Amino acid sequence: MNYSLTGKRIAILATDGFEQSELEEPRLALEDAGASTVVVSPEYDAIQGWSEDNWGNLVDVDESLSAANPDDFDALLLPGGLQNPDTLRTLPEAVQFVRAFFAAGKPVAAICHGPLLLIEADVVQDRKLTSFPSIKTDLVNAGARWVDQEVVTDRGLVTSRKPSDISAFNEKMIEEFAEGKHQKPAPRLISK
16 A cells, blocks of 8 residues: 655654664655655764664764754654664653654654664553564563564554564555554553
C-alpha cells in the first residue's frame, strides 16, 4: 500500500556516529513519500556517519537541537549506530525532545541502537519493541517487552533490529507516520 506523507515534517535526531544506512535510507524513503525531513542535532554544521567499520558520509544539520521545537514536527526518526544514541542520551535536551513526541502521541521510529535513547526518555515501559540484540537486556530492564522480529509496531512506535531490516522498517514507519498522532498512553501508576 502506498501512503503519502505530503505536508508532514519529520525530525531526524542524530549526532556523530549514526549508522549511515539507518539515517540515509529511511530519510530517502520519507522524502520519496512526500515528507520534509529535518536533521536535528546538538552539532551545528554537519554530522558524520559510521559505515560498517569506518567513518562515513557527512550529513548537513538542518536545525540545532537547542532551537528545535517538537511541536513543529509530525513524527521523529531515531537512527542507530552505537555512538549516536549513546551520546544523545547523555544530553537532557535530547531526552526531553524525544519525550515530547511520546507525550503528544506523535509517531516515532527507532532502529538498531536507537532505542537506547527511548530508555533514557523513560518511554518503553509496557511497550513491545525490538532493537539490536546487544541492548535487549537494557530494554527489558526498562520495562519493555522485547522480541526478535524484523519490525515491531506498538502504539505509533516502530522499531527494527539492524540495517538488513531497513526495507521493512521504512514501510512500517511510513504507514505509522501517515496515520499521525496516536492515542496518548495512560499515565503510569507509581507504586509506593
